Amino acid sequence: MELKNLVIRELQVNDQQQPFISDLGGSCNTDNPFAQETVASLNSALARRATLTHGAFNPENEAGQVFIKAFEEYIASEQNAADFLTLADIGIDQLAVAMSKVSVESASSGYVIFSQFQDEKFEYLLVGLVRNRTGISFNEELNPTEVREVDLGKLHQAAKINITSYSLKKDSYLSFLGGKDKTDAAFFANAFGCTDVVASKKSTSELIRAARDFCTSNGMSEKREQVVEDVVSYLSAQRSDKQSANLPDVEQILNSHVPNDRAEELTGTFSKFANGNEYSVSQEFQPHNHTLTAITKVKAKADNWSLDFAKKSLGPVGSGKDIEFDEQTNSILLKRLPSRVIEQIKQAMITDDQDA
Incomplete structure (x- = not known):
């Protein structure tokens, strides 16, 4: 993984449960091995999740238009650290606005990590919301003591944009946690204009x-x-x-x-x-x-006949299936016909003989 840009800000909540952005933080040194490990850990945490929704930007999402426009401008820019900081701060501001509209339980503080990196042949923008966790360490006298550290293994919300797929105008180029219909989880996706468009x-x-x-x-x-x-x-x-x-x-x-x-x-x-x-x-x-229907059935018709049967009934000659296809003669053999079908066919043939 090649880390290109990284911005970290603290998202805090005041006594009225309204979120705001701390003055601390900003652009980080991407050569710092701890910065690289931070983004790698977040990316791994997202990869472990099996609750991703795949989609694209929603042009009809008014709440996300600010970030979508900023993202488009960033892609067209030199993509230097200053450009990325501008994009990240716009995104974090939009996140605070979106968070202010959800429940008190969802509106809790944390750290917003904005990162851009190259992973093999794809380039990504990964945004994640993480929080502190309490741990135990030993002081100088080896007495257990409480410590607080960032829980990089647990993503509370995240959105990942495949910049390469976006530039190639693919139908789906982003993924995000949670469903857009779940109100408390939707603020993150809404802030960045995400929508589920995978048909x-x-x-x-x-x-x-x-x-x-x-x-x-x-x-x-x-x-x-x-x-x-x-x-x-x-x-x-x-x-x-x-x-x-x-x-x-x-x-x-x-x-x-x-x-x-x-x-x-x-x-x-x-x-x-x-x-x-x-x-x-x-x-x-x-x-x-x-x-x-296409997966489970075979449907075909010609001038004088039509076919409609389950694919599981079809097999090659000698397969023992109810319907066998002979590639040598390009013909099919129907086996194990129900008695009523046999009688119907016999009756049809008798009628044809009488007409002749």
Whole structure:
């Protein structure tokens, strides 16, 4: 990781529970190894979270327009330390304004860390809110004593912008903690104009892909199709009930298929797997009906016939599936026909003979 810019400010709350920015802090020396470790720790803490929402800036979010405009101007600037300090202070001011509109419980003090860094081929802007924690140390006489230190392992709120993806005009280039509909958690996302814009179609298809890949990469290939079928059934049920799909629910489905000898290793790991950069499945999303249909069914038609069957019924010749496809003759064989279908076909053929 190459740390390019870093600004730290203290966000305090007065007796009336109104947030304000301390005069302390500002730009930090990016060559300081402790500064580099601070940002690396925050980035690692965010990567461990499986409750990220993926999205973009919302042009209709009036509260976030100030920061969005400042960010656009910063990207077009030389991006030096002075430019970054201006951007950070605008963002922190907006954060204080947004925090003043939420509950007393959410409006608590902390440290706002604004950072810009290069990590492999991507450049990021990471904003995090952290707080102090109480620890124990020993004084000179080796007596236990209380100490206070910054809890870098626990992010209370965070937003991460992929500057590279933003510059390439990707549909999704930021991620943030919490859902935008949860009032107490929304102030952070609102301050920076974040919104969940990952389409339900993409979230649905990527979740299915993540489920397949999770099985493949963890030695569960023989259970892959059953896992996908169970996940699709869950998504279809949520869609029918007009309910959102949730990653923790899907994780429970995956947990039920994990072999006993790998339960300790794999149980509870799917949410983080699907929520990561490879798939970017949001913590909560609306299942996409047409995508579910495309995943589970084969539909086709010609001038004189039409097909509509479940994909799980299809296989190659000799597979034993109800519907077998012969690549040599480009034909399909229907097996195990119900009695009523057999009678219907026989009746149709008798009628054709009589007409002839």
